[in-house]
Structures are given as structure tokens and as C-alpha cells.
Amino acid sequence: MHLDVLDLQNFYYRSALGRAAQKVIRDELTGLWPEAKGQMVAGFGFAVPLLRPYLKDARRVVGLMPGPQGVMRWPPDGKNVSVLCEDTLWPIETGHVDKLVVMHGLETTDQPAALLDEVWRVLGPGGRAVFVVPNRAGLWSRSDKTPFGYGRPYSLGQLEAQLRKHRFLTECTMSTLFQPPSTRRIWRKSAGFLERMGHRMPLIAAGGVLIVEVSKQTVAPTRPGLGETVKRPLRVLEGIGRPQPKPKGA
Numbered sequence: 001m002h003l004d005v006l007d008l009q010n011f012y013y014r015s016a017l018g019r020a021a022q023k024v025i026r027d028e029l030t031g032l033w034p035e036a037k038g039q040m041v042a043g044f045g046f047a048v049p050l051l052r053p054y055l056k057d058a059r060r061v062v063g064l065m066p067g068p069q070g071v072m073r074w075p076p077d078g079k080n081v082s083v084l085c086e087d088t089l090w091p092i093e094t095g096h097v098d099k100l101v102v103m104h105g106l107e108t109t110d111q112p113a114a115l116l117d118e119v120w121r122v123l124g125p126g127g128r129a130v131f132v133v134p135n136r137a138g139l140w141s142r143s144d145k146t147p148f149g150y151g152r153p154y155s156l157g158q159l160e161a162q163l164r165k166h167r168f169l170t171e172c173t174m175s176t177l178f179q180p181p182s183t184r185r186i187w188r189k190s191a192g193f194l195e196r197m198g199h200r201m202p203l204i205a206a207g208g209v210l211i212v213e214v215s216k217q218t219v220a221p222t223r224p225g226l227g228e229t230v231k232r233p234l235r236v237l238e239g240i241g242r243p244q245p246k247p248k249g250a
Contacts, residue, residue, distance in 0.1 A: 002108045003147055005070035008046045011147055021146070021177060021208075022049045025132060028176050028211055029101065032130065039098035042122070044090070044115075045105025046147070047132075048074045048082060054099070055081075064090055066105065088114040095124040103132040107151030116166040123216040128171065131212045133159060135175060140208030143181045148208055159212055168214035175207030 011018035029050050037057040043050065048063040052075065055061055063082035065071040071084040085091055087109045100123060109115050119129055134141035134153040141153035154162075160170050 001110070001151075002066050002069035003046075003104060003150055005046070005065065005072050008069070008104065008147055009072055012046075012049045017146065017181065020179070024176055024179075025103075025209065025211070026050045026053070028174060029130060032172060032211075032213055033099055033128070036099050040096055040124075041099045041101075042092065042097050043101040043103070044119075045069070045103050045108070047101040047103040047105070050101050050103065050132075062092065064092075066109070069104075069108075087111055088118050090118055090122060092122045094121050095127075097122045097124060098127050100127070100129040101132070102129065104147055104151075106131055107133050107153065112162070113166070116163070116168075120167055120216060125216075125218075127216055129168070129214050129216075131159065131163070131210075131214070133210050133212075135207055135210045137206040138175070138177070138208040139206075140177055140181045146181045148177075148181075154210060156210055156212075159210060163212065163214055167217045169217045170212060171215050172213040174211045175209070176211060177208030178206075179208075181208065 012022050013019070026049065030053050033054075035057060036054040038059050039054075040060045040062075041051060041054045041058045042062045042064060044064040045066065046069065051061055051063060055075065055078070061081050063074050064085050065082055066087050067084055071082055073080045074082040083091060087105075088111055100119060102119065106112055106115060123129060134148040134151065136153040136155045136158075138153075140146055140148040143149045156173060156175075160173070163170065
């Protein structure tokens with residue numbers, strides 16, 4: 001079940017914990033995708049906090065917000081690019097998206113398989129998608145004080161298997177949000193240190209979210225005509241007996 005857009009907005013834009021989470025995840029994303037000049041960038045769920053770095057140079061930016069969640073105007077200081085849509089029916093032509101971010105979308109939808117099919121449909125040749133989901137082994141998925149405490153958390157193996165089933169090839173995986181999901185001042189002050197230490201010792205301190213970058217996997221086209229491999233050549237006379245010698249006296 002999707003969260004309410006007002007709750008997401010309040011968390012990411014009006015709380016210290018939400019602003020910290022937004023910065024950490026966005027920094028990881030821009031490390032993967034430093035720019036998107038001339039490209040089409042889309043986000044589904046509540047991914048708009050991560051899309052701001054691409055507003056200036058991208059050919060187009062679209063924030064897709066699911067109907068049960070609701071929609072808000074974004075960005076607040078510019079021309080609106082957010083739109084309300086169904087989980088599995090996006091107002092985007094097939095193969096037009098170069099970069100796509102899914103956050104608070106996959107783990108909260110009631111139709112994850114159909115949603116992944118829609119992601120595959122809109123991605124263009126060479127397109128990439130990034131999924132940001134709650135880490136089953138992290139602290140953030142165990143607390144309902146943040147949006148990552150709702151929906152289905154994933155282990156890395158579970159997420160990769162689901163993406164592979166829907167024809168996505170994993171390009172990069174990482175974990176982040178090593179700071180506790182706490183508003184206490186001591187944890188806010190030490191957040192930067194904990195993030196740095198978590199990246200150095202990821203096996204000891206599991207991050208609160210998983211970030212997986214994938215590409216669209218397509219089947220190589222088969223050459224038509226004689227270039228196609230024939231596994232079993234056609235034998236037009238197969239089944240017809242060999243000629244027999246004519247009996248004497250016939």
C-alpha cells in the first residue's frame with residue numbers, strides 16, 4: 001500500500017531526519033549518474049527529491065506519482081513536472097526514458113510484477129533504472145517513523161532475483177543510510193561519521209536502504225533467411241521408402 005503524499009512531503013522536506021536521508025541517497029545517485037544532459041529522466045513513487053540535480057540539463061524530467069499515494073506540485077520553485085498516474089499505466093511512450101528512479105514505489109505497490117513490466121517498457125535502448133528500497137537487514141525497515149518502515153523490505157538477493165526475472169541486468173549495487181533512524185541530537189551530529197564508517201565496513205553495519213542500478217536486457221535479434229541457424233534441416237522426402245528392384249517376371 002502506497003504512503004500518503006503529504007506524509008512523504010513532511011518527512012523529506014520538513015524533518016531533519018528526512019532531509020538527511022534525502023541528501024545521502026541523492027549523493028549516491030549523482031555518484032552513479034553525474035549528469036543527464038539532453039536525456040529524459042523520470043522518477044516513480046516519491047522519487048522527486050532525487051531528481052533536482054537533473055532539472056537544469058535534462059531534456060525532460062517527469063515525476064510519476066501513483067494514484068493511491070496522491071500527487072504534489074514539484075518543483076515548488078519552478079514549472080511543475082509531476083503527474084498522477086496508475087502503477088502500471090504511465091503516460092510515457094515506449095522506449096523514451098534514458099534514466100529512471102524508483103523510490104517508495106516497488107515495495108509499496110500491490111502489483112510489483114506489472115510495475116516492473118512498465119519500467120521495462122518505458123526504458124529506451126541503453127536506458128538505466130535505479131531502485132531504492134528498504135534493506136531487510138537494516139534498522140530503517142524496522143521503524144515506522146520513516147517511509148522505509150512501510151511496505152516489503154528486500155534483501156539484495158531477493159531484489160536482484162525479482163529484477164532478473166523481469167529482464168533487467170544488474171549493473172551496480174550498494175547500501176546506504178548507515179545512521180540510525182533517530183531524531184536524537186547525538187545521532188544527528190554523528191550522522192556523517194556513521195555514513196563514512198558504514199561504507200568502509202558494509203558487512204558489519206547494514207545500511208537502511210539498498211540501491212540497485214539495472215539496464216534493460218533485450219534478446220539479440222535473429223538474422224532472417226539463410227543466415228538463421230537451422231537446427232534440423234527439412235527433409236522433404238523423409239518417410240518415403242527407397243525404390244525397390246522390380247521383381248522378376250513382373
